[in-house]
Amino acid sequence: MPELPEVETMCRGIRPVVGGRIIGVRRPRSRLQSITYRPAFPRLASRVKGLRVEDVLRIGKRVVLALQEDWRLVIEPRMTGRVMLDPSQTFSHVRLELEIEGPARRRHRVVFRDVRGLGVVSLLSATDLSIALGPSKLGPDALEISCEEFRRRLAPRRSAVKTALLDQKALAGVGNIYASESLHRAKIHPAIPCCRLKPLQWKRLHAALIAVLHRAIELQGSTLSDGAYATPDNAAGRFQREFLVYGRAGERCLQCNRGKIQRIVQSQRSTFFCPVCQRLPRRNG
DNA sequence: CCCCAGTCCTGCGGGC
DNA sequence: TGCCCGCAGGACTGGG
Numbered sequence: 221m222p223e224l225p226e227v228e229t230m231c232r233g234i235r236p237v238v239g240g241r242i243i244g245v246r247r248p249r250s251r252l253q254s255i256t257y258r259p260a261f262p263r264l265a266s267r268v269k270g271l272r273v274e275d276v277l278r279i280g281k282r283v284v285l286a287l288q289e290d291w292r293l294v295i296e297p298r299m300t301g302r303v304m305l306d307p308s309q310t311f312s313h314v315r316l317e318l319e320i321e322g323p324a325r326r327r328h329r330v331v332f333r334d335v336r337g338l339g340v341v342s343l344l345s346a347t348d349l350s351i352a353l354g355p356s357k358l359g360p361d362a363l364e365i366s367c368e369e370f371r372r373r374l375a376p377r378r379s380a381v382k383t384a385l386l387d388q389k390a391l392a393g394v395g396n397i398y399a400s401e402s403l404h405r406a407k408i409h410p411a412i413p414c415c416r417l418k419p420l421q422w423k424r425l426h427a428a429l430i431a432v433l434h435r436a437i438e439l440q441g442s443t444l445s446d447g448a449y450a451t452p453d454n455a456a457g458r459f460q461r462e463f464l465v466y467g468r469a470g471e472r473c474l475q476c477n478r479g480k481i482q483r484i485v486q487s488q489r490s491t492f493f494c495p496v497c498q499r500l501p502r503r504n505g
Numbered sequence: 506c507c508c509c510a511g512t513c514c515t516g517c518g519g520g521c
Numbered sequence: 522t523g524c525c526c527g528c529a530g531g532a533c534t535g536g537g
Contacts, residue, residue, distance in 0.1 A: 221530070281531075298531035336514045338531065379508065396530060446516075487509065489530060
């Protein structure tokens with residue numbers, strides 16, 4: 221669920237630790253089965269201890285701490301993970317805590333919380349990271365990709381355009397919410413095969429996707445009813461207020477005021493769209 | 506290579 | 522009131 225805008229917001233939230241040094245690594249006691257750590261937690265913890273945090277980066281939907289000596293600590297929130305700084309309250313399901321000492325002895329605590337435990341924390345060398353998340357594994361960032369590249373990567377495919385948008389190898393950062401929302405804004409039916417879309421539609425989709433992502437970052441992401449995601453201030457994100465289709469099945473379309481929002485399942489995931497705004501063209505029409 | 510179904514995991518809400 | 526089941530969908534794996 222954390223997609224590009226939510227992960228970007230998390231990264232910005234923990235940026236104050238840049239320049240600090242990791243002085244403690246903990247995995248709070250939990251009766252729950254833990255998440256995946258690579259390497260296993262004790263080794264990961266002893267390796268990062270003492271290292272300085274040189275940068276905080278977002279790679280697709282992952283938070284990356286660039287550490288001294290070319291180490292990269294990669295946190296994948298997947299469905300319900302959240303990376304946050306100095307939580308004022310205590311949270312359940314905390315999977316990792318980094319104690320970081322900054323300049324002037326200022327201390328910070330970076331916490332990775334993950335209710336469902338689908339998240340992964342891995343420690344890699346910069347070289348291994350560039351292989352693990354290299355061009356053959358991960359496409360260009362959705363905020364950076366040009367319209368030409370976007371079309372070149374997606375247009376030859378036979379799969380439904382909604383499904384293709386979720387393929388991180390084609391394009392990094394888009395998940396279920398922003399795929400539905402951007403298709404609606406571009407007035408493209410989610411089930412149309414990529415190879416049937418016209419150049420003008422690719423242009424509209426590219427523009428809609430980038431506009432939606434920028435707006436969602438501006439509003440610090442989307443908080444759903446599960447409340448798993450929150451902003452660095454522990455408030456709800458605000459982009460869900462601007463959802464036009466996601467989670468609105470059965471409601472009247474806010475765009476055309478005529479269509480009734482439909483929910484369909486594509487590749488085992490919910491897709492929402494307006495059948496009036498997003499028409500399915502007739503075959504051989 | 507492309508595409509899809511199955512898998513992991515927990516909390517929540519609907520049905521009975 | 523309480524139990525059970527299905528659903529939510531990130532990324533990965535394996536098979537056609």
